Amino acid sequence: GWQVSVKSGSLSYILPCNRLPVQLMSQVRVYTSNGQKKDLGSEDTNGSAHGETLHKAETGRQDTTNAGQKQSSPKQPIQVKVKAVLKKREYGPKYTQNNFITGVRAINEFCLKSSDLDQLRKIKRRSPHDDTETFTVYLRSDVEAKSLEVWGSPEALARERKRRKEAEIKYRENLFRNQRLLWEYKEFFGNTKPRSSTAAMFFKGPGKVVMVAICINGLNFFFKLLAWVYTGSASMFSEAIHSLADTCNQALLALGISQSARTPDPSHPYGFTNMRYIASLISGVGIFMMGAGLSWYHGIIGLLHPHPVESLLWAYCILAGSLVSEGATLLVAINEIRRSARAKGLSFYQYVVQSRDPSTNVVLLEDAAAVLSVAVAATCMGLTSLTGNPYYDSVGSLGVGTLLGTVSAFLIYTNTEALLGRSIEPEQLQRLTELLESDPVVRAIHDVKATDMGMSKVRFKAEVDFDGRVVTRSYLEKQDIEQLLQEIQQVKTLEELEAFMLKHGENIIDMLGAEVDRLEKDLKQRNPDVRHVDLEIL
Numbered sequence: 001g002w003q004v005s006v007k008s009g010s011l012s013y014i015l016p017c018n019r020l021p022v023q024l025m026s027q028v029r030v031y032t033s034n035g036q037k038k039d040l041g042s043e044d045t046n047g048s049a050h051g052e053t054l055h056k057a058e059t060g061r062q063d064t065t066n067a068g069q070k071q072s073s074p075k076q077p078i079q080v081k082v083k084a085v086l087k088k089r090e091y092g093p094k095y096t097q098n099n100f101i102t103g104v105r106a107i108n109e110f111c112l113k114s115s116d117l118d119q120l121r122k123i124k125r126r127s128p129h130d131d132t133e134t135f136t137v138y139l140r141s142d143v144e145a146k147s148l149e150v151w152g153s154p155e156a157l158a159r160e161r162k163r164r165k166e167a168e169i170k171y172r173e174n175l176f177r178n179q180r181l182l183w184e185y186k187e188f189f190g191n192t193k194p195r196s197s198t199a200a201m202f203f204k205g206p207g208k209v210v211m212v213a214i215c216i217n218g219l220n221f222f223f224k225l226l227a228w229v230y231t232g233s234a235s236m237f238s239e240a241i242h243s244l245a246d247t248c249n250q251a252l253l254a255l256g257i258s259q260s261a262r263t264p265d266p267s268h269p270y271g272f273t274n275m276r277y278i279a280s281l282i283s284g285v286g287i288f289m290m291g292a293g294l295s296w297y298h299g300i301i302g303l304l305h306p307h308p309v310e311s312l313l314w315a316y317c318i319l320a321g322s323l324v325s326e327g328a329t330l331l332v333a334i335n336e337i338r339r340s341a342r343a344k345g346l347s348f349y350q351y352v353v354q355s356r357d358p359s360t361n362v363v364l365l366e367d368a369a370a371v372l373s374v375a376v377a378a379t380c381m382g383l384t385s386l387t388g389n390p391y392y393d394s395v396g397s398l399g400v401g402t403l404l405g406t407v408s409a410f411l412i413y414t415n416t417e418a419l420l421g422r423s424i425e426p427e428q429l430q431r432l433t434e435l436l437e438s439d440p441v442v443r444a445i446h447d448v449k450a451t452d453m454g455m456s457k458v459r460f461k462a463e464v465d466f467d468g469r470v471v472t473r474s475y476l477e478k479q480d481i482e483q484l485l486q487e488i489q490q491v492k493t494l495e496e497l498e499a500f501m502l503k504h505g506e507n508i509i510d511m512l513g514a515e516v517d518r519l520e521k522d523l524k525q526r527n528p529d530v531r532h533v534d535l536e537i538l
Helices: 042-057 060-072 103-110 140-151 154-173 175-189 197-203 205-231 234-260 275-304 313-344 348-353 358-387 391-420 426-437 468-477 481-489 494-526
Strands: 003-007 010-015 028-031 037-040 078-081 100-102 123-126 134-139 442-452 458-466 530-537
Touching: 100 103, 100 140, 103 134, 103 140, 123 494, 134 140, 140 154, 154 175, 197 205, 205 234, 205 313, 205 358, 234 275, 234 313, 234 358, 234 391, 275 358, 275 391, 313 348, 313 358, 358 391, 426 442, 426 458, 426 494, 458 468, 458 494, 468 494, 494 530
Parallel strands: 458 530
Antiparallel strands: 003 010, 010 078, 028 037, 100 134, 123 134, 442 458
16 A cells, blocks of 8 residues: 655655665656566666676575564655655747737737627736726737638638739829828818927927028029129139038938927837938938039149139128028027037937037038138138139138038038947946846846937837846735635646646736836936836846
8 A cells, every 4th residue: 555644845655665775776666556576777777687686596495484574574665755746837949828919909800890809708807008907908819709600711801902902002002192182182171280309399399490591501502603704713612612512411410300300100119310311311411522623623723724814892791691690590500509518417419429419510610610711711812812823722622511511521421430339428328227236125236238229219128137026025915815825725726726827927027017117207308318118037
């Protein structure tokens, strides 16, 4: 028979044996209920055969003595510790029976109606969005069964999916026509929607600076072009080209500002804020190609083929007016950058070098270059008037081109660095790290990355080692301990133990997810620049 004893939480089976006590060395024996035993392992089998050979070689007297000792010796049990292990469940390479899906996904992927979902089980789960705490989901298995009930067979469901996909493609192809019809409809019946906030962006901040610069540089280009036609001065031609390049580039900046205000879509989940950097980068390339290139070309032509310059009186008057207008635009840009830098706690130089606001930076640098180029052009034209040597005027054109090339190189470098995704300042990263490490639920954080996405938007990512004891204690603090103790005392079988662990294990995992959401919310509240947080559990 079997005798069972429980010692110190371990399960031991005590079995009677008719032989001498056997010392177990690293072997496993399987016992059956009829007292038979089976040795596992070649070393134990060989040892038993060798022992029997030695016993046969002994004398009969020794055999008799040993037999007497066997009969007289008491029966001693062999204790074997058996570990109870829950049978592993095989899920296969693909298991979706316990998956949850939202109502929108169930309608789109399984071609159902909202009325079909009313008959299914509704489950409340923690919402991944900041504006809602919980949301309703459905079991994927229930949705799949309902779709087969509605459509009859998987083949019919596949045909419906194909039909809807073709209709979606056709709609996208006709999207431009639909938008045109919608615009005509609004024009005919009147647009009752509130005015878009995109237009309001050009009445304050960087948008206002860009619009002022477009108006002033457009007027400067017109008057400088007239002066060049009247005088034929190479320096005046460079100034006209410079103003034209500034006008075109700032129009491009205005386009970038309007595009950056677009709301995120499935194709661009993080939005379009980088459009400002892209527009500034193209603007820098445009300054180099159009402004610096043409100025160098005209200056070189003037050196190779000099010609006398006509009266420069009108040119001086236009340059003076340009100096005043460009200086006014420069002051507007300087004031805007000072205000923004003060709000960010940065110096004027740091704000410009880090390209925090690319649109205002372009206006600042272009107007600063414009003021300096006006001074260079006036100086060279004055030397030409005093000496009658046209080479000075051509040298002035080369100087303006060099100044524009320097500005464009700086703009290309700073905007390229911003588009590549540079890290935030070490001090700000240290504050975010300390905020996470000071939380009791966090043991350690690793692989921390904080990327500046542009326009004061930061994406933070870290791998977090959570303290399971603290998470479990937080879960227990929200439970009825007496009721939980009663549930534990009622556990008698492995099936009941499995059900108990699965129930509370899932709840503890939900608690861990809630802790992750809490940490992400704290990071965003204490650091408004952090817009996207990705915390990975180690």
